[in-house]
Amino acid sequence: MSSNKETFGKTLGFVVVVCLVCAALVSVSAVKLKPLQTANKLLDQQTKILEAAGLLELGTKDGIVATYEKFVVAKMIDLDTGKFIEGDAASFDERRDARDVTKSIKPANDIAGINRRANSSVVYLVRNGAGTIDSVILPIVGSGLWDLMYGFIGLEVDLNTVKSVVYSDHKETPGLGAEVLNPKWKALWPGKKMFDQQNAIAIKIVKGGAKKDDIHGVDALSGATLTSVGVEKTLHFWLGEEGYGPFINNFRDGGLN
Template structure:
């Protein structure tokens, strides 16, 4: 009598092709190998995807900065280098243990988000990340320009933008809307350069420190207003609330105060 083969792989191969056990095992092995390959590809491609996202963000920032009157000259005079830092929004300081490279991982932790109550949630976010990446231009020891990512709810859904502030932390240097879901021909005009051109020079607060910024219902009538968009009142209100939230105490307010005091 032939000796029994105890090699499980050879025993599997010896089974007839119509064997149910062989079919199930082969299907399982193929699925396992495919899953391993997909997981490996995901891990291998993650740095490339991260780099692509970073490149896209830098391109949007470069376009915003280039569109600010006089900014190209200022960048050239200062060496043209924007620095980046992750801010702990709870205290307005540089994060001690989160970097731009680890920011996505940090924000995947629900513990690094703060729930907002109805009185706080001007931008309609529901919750706010505890960390945000900002971009700074320095003139000697002082900050001459800061670029701040914003997000909020418009009429059609979420809006994302980057707002640039001058060194006084009160005067808008420019804005770039990077994502939105607003109605074409109406609210979608927030992405048009002609509308965004009304932002530079707008002041956020009055002399008493009260937040006064808003999108007007029509043409701007004061230094704290930008032009409204006809037929897109709710979009304009969303932009107003987005800016007011992020430049307020629950957003970048502590950071702006620290910069204004020369402590950053």
């Protein structure tokens, strides 16, 4: 009997030691890998911003970073007033602030299905070779079929004409909602107008396909009605008064230069 107890005790001790060693290894790995994960996340963000600005050139990591640092300036804004504010744009985390009730609001008209909206945001001002701002990149987030989808709107300096709509993070169905990443669908956006002549939001996703002369219409994603509706509602929310509307009103028609 004592022999069995001794064997059980040794086995239990061995298991405990193995668990402690494995936990230590996982902790050490997580700590050591965090800087690399942070750097990769930043590089992906910079890549998507350059794509939204029409400046993405295939190349090395250093090439993307250099292009971003040369042409892009990130600035914090207060979403309620649309004015620039002091703040560290590099460390700003929209998802973190949106979860903090002291740094976010619950939208009165939450058509994007985000639940809470951070009080602040980052806008990316993109300058050309002459140093003049020629496009603005606005981060967006809204519900798709399965979860929130994160992306960027690239607008020309009139804050109306689309340069690109780029999604960077989503959980949509491959071959359906995930077609937001399809280059053919993204190619439909450049030149479209977000607002009509009365400055009302006019962009729409058209089931069955938009007419060629429709400057506000973009083809819906085939077989992905709910994702398409989500994209349209996301754009209408973020272009509206509870999104970037105040910022757009402040700087519309080249007011940033």
